[in-house]
Amino acid sequence: MLARIAAPSEGGVVISQFVQLLLAGVAQGCVYALVALGFVLIYKATETVNFAQGDMMMLGAFFALTAGTFMGWPYWVTILFAVASMALVGMLIERIVLRPVLGYPAFTVVMITIGVGYVLRGLVTMMPGWGTETYALATPFADKVINFGGVVLAVQEIAVIGMTAALCLVLYLFFRFARIGVAMQATSQNQLAAYYMGIPVRRVNMMIWGLSAGVAAFAGILLAPFTFVHSNMGYIGLKAFPAAVVGGFGSVPGAIVGGLIIGVVEALSGLYLPEGFKDVAAYVVVLLVLLVKPSGIFGETATKKV
Amino acid sequence: MRFFFKTDYAQDLRIARHGGHVFWYGLLLAVLVALPLFVGEYFLTQLHFIAIYSIVGFGLMLLVGFTGQISLGHAAFLAVGAYTEALLQAKGVPFLISLPTAALFSAAVGVIVGLPALRLKGIYLAIATIAFNVIVEEIITRWEGLTGGNSGLQVKDVVLLGQSVESPTAFYYLCLVITVICCLFMINLLRSPTGRAFVAIRDSEISASCMGVNLAKYKTMSFALSAALTGIAGALYAHKLAFISPEQFNLFVSIEMVTIVILGGIGSLHGAVLGAAFIILLPQGIAIAKDWLPPGMAPTGLQAVIFGIILIAFIIFEPLGLYGRWVKVRTWFQLFPFYRRGMFKRQKTYTKSERLR
Numbered sequence: 001m002l003a004r005i006a007a008p009s010e011g012g013v014v015i016s017q018f019v020q021l022l023l024a025g026v027a028q029g030c031v032y033a034l035v036a037l038g039f040v041l042i043y044k045a046t047e048t049v050n051f052a053q054g055d056m057m058m059l060g061a062f063f064a065l066t067a068g069t070f071m072g073w074p075y076w077v078t079i080l081f082a083v084a085s086m087a088l089v090g091m092l093i094e095r096i097v098l099r100p101v102l103g104y105p106a107f108t109v110v111m112i113t114i115g116v117g118y119v120l121r122g123l124v125t126m127m128p129g130w131g132t133e134t135y136a137l138a139t140p141f142a143d144k145v146i147n148f149g150g151v152v153l154a155v156q157e158i159a160v161i162g163m164t165a166a167l168c169l170v171l172y173l174f175f176r177f178a179r180i181g182v183a184m185q186a187t188s189q190n191q192l193a194a195y196y197m198g199i200p201v202r203r204v205n206m207m208i209w210g211l212s213a214g215v216a217a218f219a220g221i222l223l224a225p226f227t228f229v230h231s232n233m234g235y236i237g238l239k240a241f242p243a244a245v246v247g248g249f250g251s252v253p254g255a256i257v258g259g260l261i262i263g264v265v266e267a268l269s270g271l272y273l274p275e276g277f278k279d280v281a282a283y284v285v286v287l288l289v290l291l292v293k294p295s296g297i298f299g300e301t302a303t304k305k306v
Numbered sequence: 307m308r309f310f311f312k313t314d315y316a317q318d319l320r321i322a323r324h325g326g327h328v329f330w331y332g333l334l335l336a337v338l339v340a341l342p343l344f345v346g347e348y349f350l351t352q353l354h355f356i357a358i359y360s361i362v363g364f365g366l367m368l369l370v371g372f373t374g375q376i377s378l379g380h381a382a383f384l385a386v387g388a389y390t391e392a393l394l395q396a397k398g399v400p401f402l403i404s405l406p407t408a409a410l411f412s413a414a415v416g417v418i419v420g421l422p423a424l425r426l427k428g429i430y431l432a433i434a435t436i437a438f439n440v441i442v443e444e445i446i447t448r449w450e451g452l453t454g455g456n457s458g459l460q461v462k463d464v465v466l467l468g469q470s471v472e473s474p475t476a477f478y479y480l481c482l483v484i485t486v487i488c489c490l491f492m493i494n495l496l497r498s499p500t501g502r503a504f505v506a507i508r509d510s511e512i513s514a515s516c517m518g519v520n521l522a523k524y525k526t527m528s529f530a531l532s533a534a535l536t537g538i539a540g541a542l543y544a545h546k547l548a549f550i551s552p553e554q555f556n557l558f559v560s561i562e563m564v565t566i567v568i569l570g571g572i573g574s575l576h577g578a579v580l581g582a583a584f585i586i587l588l589p590q591g592i593a594i595a596k597d598w599l600p601p602g603m604a605p606t607g608l609q610a611v612i613f614g615i616i617l618i619a620f621i622i623f624e625p626l627g628l629y630g631r632w633v634k635v636r637t638w639f640q641l642f643p644f645y646r647r648g649m650f651k652r653q654k655t656y657t658k659s660e661r662l663r
Contacts, residue, residue: 005329038429043429067521074417077331077476097618100622101621101622104625105427106428106429107376108392108568108621108625110432110616111564111565111568111621112617112618112621114561114614114620115563115613115614115615115616115621116516116614117614118610118611118613118614118617119610119611119615119618120612120614121607121610122607122608122609122610122611122613122614123607123611124607125607125610126607126608126611132607170400170473196307199491231607236374237435238440240558241433241436242433242437245430245433246428249429249430259529275448275595276447276448279440279444280440280441282658283436283437283440283441284437286434287422287434287437287438287441290422290425290426290430290433290434291422293428294425294430296428
């Protein structure tokens with residue numbers, strides 16, 4: 001592929017390589033951003049850090065795989081199916097295991113979500129037809145490229161970026177104008193006040209889990225062409241964590257920006273830094289951010305009064 | 307019911323509060339000492355791991371259960387201890403020197419992690435420790451000249467005072483002695499002013515600092531001591547496995563370590579040991595139970611599912627852990643017939659925001 005894009009001058013090659021990497025980094029960053037968005041939605045509403053977010057993404061990818069590749073449904077229907085069924089699963093998880101511990105210390109609830117992660121991963125490997133194998137998810141964008149002035153861009157990556165942007169727009173409109181979206185915002189700002197205003201906080205929490213799980217499924221579908229679908233693909237959630245923290249846990253735009261930063265830094269450190277830095281780049285960035293500004297880039301900086 | 311009669315000020319300072327303690331813990335120790343005579347090599351191996359994980363449990367309990375700091379990166383300390391021990395042992399340093407060195411080196415690394423921890427709380431601390439764990443794992447993988455990278459490192463048997471400790475029984479006694487020493491250390495630490503300061507920090511940082519507890523000093527100290535204990539466990543772990551490689555110290559090991567503390571019961575030393583025994587014996591139990599299950603169930607998946615369900619069920623139904631269950635049973639007998647159901651019920655509160663710091 002590199003041979004085909006050989007531009008007339010040496011500088012052209014460097015630039016096109018840079019642009020391609022940047023695009024790959026942004027596309028990867030979009031996936032991180034979506035997973036981080038799932039973290040942030042749940043964290044904002046319930047003060048719970050959902051360690052199972054990556055595994056929910058994995059389950060969503062498997063739903064998409066079942067619908068798209070095994071049953072042969074069209075791509076867009078597949079997405080709808082995976083997102084809807086994952087939203088249902090998310091609401092069920094909230095109802096069954098998280099509702100009973102509402103109001104318990106945060107660390108306790110974190111451990112519960114770790115347990116949920118174990119269960120989801122185990123269930124997927126036990127499921128007949130899914131198991132521990134690796135699958136490819138068919139997409140309409142696979143293997144297509146655009147030649148843009150000597151720079152070859154993969155359509156897959158552009159599609160991921162476009163679809164992430166579209167989802168962000170939908171979510172923005174939802175939170176801005178939909179009644180339930182505004183209720184979700186109110187709940188995440190002040191639970192008690194939301195109760196007083198007659199918002200059914202528990203049901204709203206359940207819906208937020210559903211929404212977050214749906215976003216996770218969407219991220220899983222976008223990630224599938226890059227990493228394939230397998231039961232351990234949820235570990236990418238551990239990379240999305242730094243993304244959420246860099247942006248400031250609890251800030252929705254922060255999650256998107258953080259995800260993009262992590263993705264781009266990772267892609268570029270793979271090119272310019274010695275081998276091994278790519279894997280830890282996300283964590284080095286998050287440590288630096290925590291050292292300089294512990295509340296993240298977009299973090300809220302209110303202080304507690306005694 | 308048991309009634310305490312204090313006849314002596316020295317009574318307050320004794321480790322064993324009453325005759326029952328002396329009898330039961332003495333019996334437990336006698337059973338543990340005599341155990342190798344009765345059990346096979348397989349069970350002895352499990353006991354090695356339980357002892358090692360108990361030490362890890364002590365270390366993590368000190369940090370999570372008594373100081374209230376979260377760490378999801380303790381496998382890194384285990385790795386530091388294990389690699390220090392393996393490298394020193396290869397150089398021919400005697401065990402009685404290399405083990406404390408491993409502990410000291412882990413403690414030094416613990417201080418490095420503890421310093422940023424002074425500014426971080428809750429999820430931010432958890433993420434910092436996760437990052438630390440991943441970075442340590444990567445350093446070990448890449449520093450091939452020292453650690454052998456992904457191809458791992460062979461570890462020889464312990465040589466103690468010129469004697470090679472290679473039989474499982476001898477290694478068992480070594481682990482037992484070190485575990486008992488660590489346990490006594492923890493008991494004494496927790497009733498000292500230092501331990502009280504840790505607990506004060508856990509319960510409220512603001513009130514602790516108002517009472518004159520130097521937050522920075524004690525938090526760092528807690529990280530260092532916790533890391534040192536984990537480093538000791540790491541040294542034993544390296545000898546037990548006889549082969550160490552970076553992926554044995556990844557994030558999932560850290561999470562498993564935290565489950566020791568949660569399942570055992572946060573804030574009790576008994577919990578650390580019970581949790582360690584539970585974590586080690588659970589996979590064995592599942593392996594035995596698998597014979598009765600219909601064929602075709604993937605064992606790895608089943609284990610993860612059962613493990614996850616047990617974790618969730620414990621937190622929802624038994625938030626005080628295994629030791630909490632025992633305390634409830636004991637209270638039931640002590641108060642018979644006056645035990646009330648709501649005695650250990652945890653109060654629910656509105657979510658207290660962590661965002662306002």
